[in-house]
Amino acid sequence: MNDANQAEGDSMKITTPPQDVYPSMTVSHGDGENKIAPIKLGQRLKEIRKTLGLTLEEASQKTGLARSTLSKIENEQISPTFQAMQKLTSGLQIDIPQLFAVPKQLSATGRRDITRFEEGKTHPTSTYEHELLAVQLTNKKMMPFKSLVRARSFEDYSGWIRHDGEEFLLVLEGEITFFSEFYEPVNLNKGDSVYYDANMGHMLISASEQDALILWVTAS
Amino acid sequence: MNDANQAEGDSMKITTPPQDVYPSMTVSHGDGENKIAPIKLGQRLKEIRKTLGLTLEEASQKTGLARSTLSKIENEQISPTFQAMQKLTSGLQIDIPQLFAVPKQLSATGRRDITRFEEGKTHPTSTYEHELLAVQLTNKKMMPFKSLVRARSFEDYSGWIRHDGEEFLLVLEGEITFFSEFYEPVNLNKGDSVYYDANMGHMLISASEQDALILWVTAS
């Protein structure tokens, strides 16, 4: 289906998308492989402690965990409870993500995930039917998903939807009414879109008899 | 046994978008800017499960943890072990930092920008006809735009397009062939989407007779 003619174009128009769109051009080649390595908690913890120049006894004092417990954790003899991990991280002044930091998330170049039509991960709720896209990639900057907005009424909701980040919404099919905390409701038809701060209360309903289909992208 | 903070529960349960949506966390190591003081792990987990539309039973299947255990974790009756948390995060496809993300409440500026169908800011090039959306908002986390893809062959380009950030693409009309540096070309039809690291060279052409229409969202 694809006769990829790898022919390298000579010199034509360099199609550079609108300037506003592409802030900076960084050409960096990465490995191209994005592996989620298994986390060796104990090992990692030991490294951290050593780096800090602490003995088990000192670490014990700082964290409030017993020497023996620390030893066992480091040697992977036990799996610490969340509670213990909190003591660890606060006592040693490290933050949790650091503990779990997958060594090289940095050069995450070369990731790609295709989601075919209606083959996303669906998550039905009473008012929406969400279809998550690109679910194979984690740690994304954006979260795209489609939603089937059921033809219902305002009363189906118990309050504003509100969450961190910004949201972009595009109507793919149908017609919706978009409510938001600081603005009047607006009707959005197929092709219309709205970009808003998701901390602002918002919600939407299908404005017509049929269900509406929208695309949603969120970034925090 | 149950100091149970069930109080605020009811009126707050709203249909929020899927959880992967809220990365809101410093992914990379680095400083300790993170205040991870009040983590309500159970509460947070419950939210996540709900937004994924899962029952305890289903979550149990996916994670391999017993229903009862999940329940107890969600209700903060036990402090899960690291092992349990790993099962949780891998089973539910969430990543750990996310679990600890402090839902930081920042000033909700309440910005909003509606772009009506075909009323964005157009930006024609030889290969595309871009239509920028939500142009009235500056300093956005995401840059959404539609593009009419005119390019028909590889030669229309002079090389890979490459820029900072991540990109999400959804085919609105027509059919395109998506080329990328580290993968084989793929054909994408209406409704298909792809998410990729924009540092990876990429480009696309219309695969059919007509021009294709796509939605593009970029975040850096």
Next chain:
DNA sequence: CAACAATATTTCCTTTTGGAAACTTATGAC
């Protein structure tokens, strides 16, 4: 609202963790 099904919580018991102390292994001084 009874009856039923689906979901969530609690109980009861087994397995595992966490801690004090005993034990073992470095590291040094003499």
Next chain:
DNA sequence: GTCATAAGTTTCCAAAAGGAAATATTGTTG
């Protein structure tokens, strides 16, 4: 080398987590 001391590991037991099944709660249908 012996002795002394610090660092790390293992033992043993109380306390807490994890799982199966019972119980409670919620939601649906006639």
